[in-house]
Amino acid sequence: MTTVNPVIVAKELRKQYEDITAVDGISFEVRRGEVFGMLGPNGAGKTTTIEILEGMRDADSGQAIINGINVKDDPTAVKAIIGVQLQQNAFFDNLKLAEIVDLYARLYKAKIDPVEILSRVGLESRKNARYAHLSGGQKQRLSIAVALVNDPVVLFLDEPTTGLDPQARRQVWALVNKISENGATIMLTTHYMEEAEELCDRVAVIEDGQIIALDTPDNLIDQLLETGFKPEKRVREATLDDVFLNLTGRDLRD
Amino acid sequence: MKLYLALTIVSLKMYFRNRQALFWALFFPLLIMLIFGIMNFDGFNSPDVGVYDAAENDASRSLIDSLRGSDGAQVLAVSVGSREEVMNELKFGETRAAIIIPENFGVPGEFAELQVTYDERYAQERVVISTVLGQVTDALFKEVAQVPSEYRVENSIGISESFIEGQGQGFKGWLIPGIAAMAIMQTGLFTVVFTLVRFKSQGVLRRLKATPIGASHFLAGQLTTKAIVVVLQTYVLVIVGALVLGVTVGGGRLAVWFDLTILALLGGALFIAIGLAVSGWAKNEETAAPIANIISMPMMFLSGVFFPLSIMPEWVTRWSQYLPLTYLADGMRAITVEGAAITTLGSELLGLAVWIAIAFVIATRMFRWE
Known part of the structure; x- marks a missing residue:
């Protein structure tokens, strides 16, 4: 499969940690403007793959190319044009949000208005709050705001909604959709299937360091149904998630 | 930058x-x-005294040993140094008194004057030091220089006292x-x-x-x-x-x-x-x-x-x-x-x-x- 002018190219990536092969020959391409998801259980190799693409880890073999730049050759140039939200994000407890965004803008040599960036993730009213005082959802949105300071060509989100309550999760989804509508390419990892269905144009399913399926969510579902698959439980019109949100409201609790 | x-x-x-x-x-x-x-732990120690020994003879060494006292019962904490060191230590409050032993100390027939300078801020220590010094010189000369009256303590050893205000802390x-x-x-x-x-x-x-x-x-x-x-x-x-x-x-x-x-x-x-x-x-x-x-x-x-x-x-x-x-x-x-x-x-x-x-x-x- 070859895409015209792909933004992300992964070719036969491999990474071995002592006795486990975390990434075992992964190849895929991501188009400009696409939201690409990597799905898989914990330990499948999602984070290692994404960190190789971000220039945070070296692959043992294979190629990672972002926007035409080989990551291994010039990780600094890659880091300058990507936005990164790591799985374990932490910022400085004693800084105000606007100060954190401003600090990161300096690290990317970007000239931005911190308050404007915060308003994109709905945190402008909290600009003077300390990081330590944020809720989990707010911290996650701040880390997305920080990932936006350099107006990135590609935004990497590693498990952006893990640990969030349903309301905060939906808020992050809306945010990702908005960023995507503005033309950014987004690559995210998740182990929530409804998240992948909601956000991703295409998904790669990873297990044991290998891609075992790669297609649009609709196609993957159709392929499954063609095999004669029947869900164990009859699908209803609403889910328990809907019940919860209907009972507790869609408003954020932070 | x-x-x-x-x-x-x-x-x-x-x-x-x-x-x-x-x-x-x-x-x-x-x-x-x-x-x-x-x-303020100052009071717990025996007073520090600096000694400059210009004589460097048996009598002066014997005097210094006596000022120190025996191992079991330290009387004064004596440190020996040059005239300059001794005076500086006093000035900067490391010692409470400086004792200068003149060259002719212990030389028979001569009158030797010990010069003692105290830090005037420490009256109590001054009393201790001058008492010890008096007793020690007394005892010393009873032993070392027995006999004739011109060699008696009051005729052969004098003690002059002066005071400075140390910057000592x-x-x-x-x-x-x-x-x-x-x-x-x-x-x-x-x-x-x-x-x-x-x-x-x-x-x-x-x-x-x-x-x-x-x-x-x-x-x-x-x-x-x-x-x-x-x-x-x-x-x-x-x-x-x-x-x-x-x-x-x-x-x-x-x-x-x-x-x-x-x-x-x-x-x-x-x-x-x-x-x-x-x-x-x-x-x-x-x-x-x-x-x-x-x-x-x-x-x-x-x-x-x-x-x-x-x-x-x-x-x-x-x-x-x-x-x-x-x-x-x-x-x-x-x-x-x-x-x-x-x-x-x-x-x-x-x-x-x-x-x-x-x-x-x-x-x-x-x-x-x-």
Whole structure:
């Protein structure tokens, strides 16, 4: 499969940690403007793959190319044009949000208005709050705001909604959709299937360091149904998630 | 450079918003200093006396031995030195009296006058010293120079007394630079260890590494902040200590603040480097804290912070004189109490320089970002 002018190219990536092969020959391409998801259980190799693409880890073999730049050759140039939200994000407890965004803008040599960036993730009213005082959802949105300071060509989100309550999760989804509508390419990892269905144009399913399926969510579902698959439980019109949100409201609790 | 400045300012903001760090850096050492300063341990020791022996004969040596008393019952804490050393020690409050033994002491037929100079601020010690001196000379001449009346004590030995007001600061003067040195150690070691280890375990450093600039600029800003804190802390401790405990700093020499700044920065560099080595090695706070304590606790008590090394057994001081904190505390004391210029502190500066070199080599080898 070859895409015209792909933004992300992964070719036969491999990474071995002592006795486990975390990434075992992964190849895929991501188009400009696409939201690409990597799905898989914990330990499948999602984070290692994404960190190789971000220039945070070296692959043992294979190629990672972002926007035409080989990551291994010039990780600094890659880091300058990507936005990164790591799985374990932490910022400085004693800084105000606007100060954190401003600090990161300096690290990317970007000239931005911190308050404007915060308003994109709905945190402008909290600009003077300390990081330590944020809720989990707010911290996650701040880390997305920080990932936006350099107006990135590609935004990497590693498990952006893990640990969030349903309301905060939906808020992050809306945010990702908005960023995507503005033309950014987004690559995210998740182990929530409804998240992948909601956000991703295409998904790669990873297990044991290998891609075992790669297609649009609709196609993957159709392929499954063609095999004669029947869900164990009859699908209803609403889910328990809907019940919860209907009972507790869609408003954020932070 | 602009980025470095901006990062330093951000680090300073973070530091001064952290009340716990401020407590340990400023209020805790201040508290210890004031508590110990008010308890005032001066009275517990036998008075210190400096002796200059110009005669250097059997009689004068016998006199000095008698002043010392026997091992079991020390009468006076006698130190022998040159005339200049002895007078300086008195002037800077390290001793309570200076005794000068003239050349003709013990020479039969001559009248020798012992010159005793007291620090007039210590009346009680003066009484002890003059009583001891009177008894000792008396006893000495009954033994050594028996016979004829012209050789009797009152005819052969005189004691002249004079007074100066020493700048001496006694225990309080000892304590302030000691605590300032200890605080430099604690700040350098602990704030570096705790902030960096936390940044490391929380993933803050990883996120910084994902930026094109990387985390090294940030680290430089952090370390600069600690150096600034170390200097400010030294000023606060010395100034507040001097005001509250009534001690004069550096004999009124103005350059003392410049010298203190340099010495504080050297001490800061040393303990920051040790902190870097520990935080580079440790994965989390649980492993970092004991290591930092194992390094700092012995020095707190073996480096002459609270009490002079001279009260400790010789097998301890033989090696504790080479501890990093000993060099720093000695240097701080020379500058603040004795009014010495930093350029005269050869052995202290050399000791610090060697330790800084060792610590930086270890730090660069041990430091890991994750």
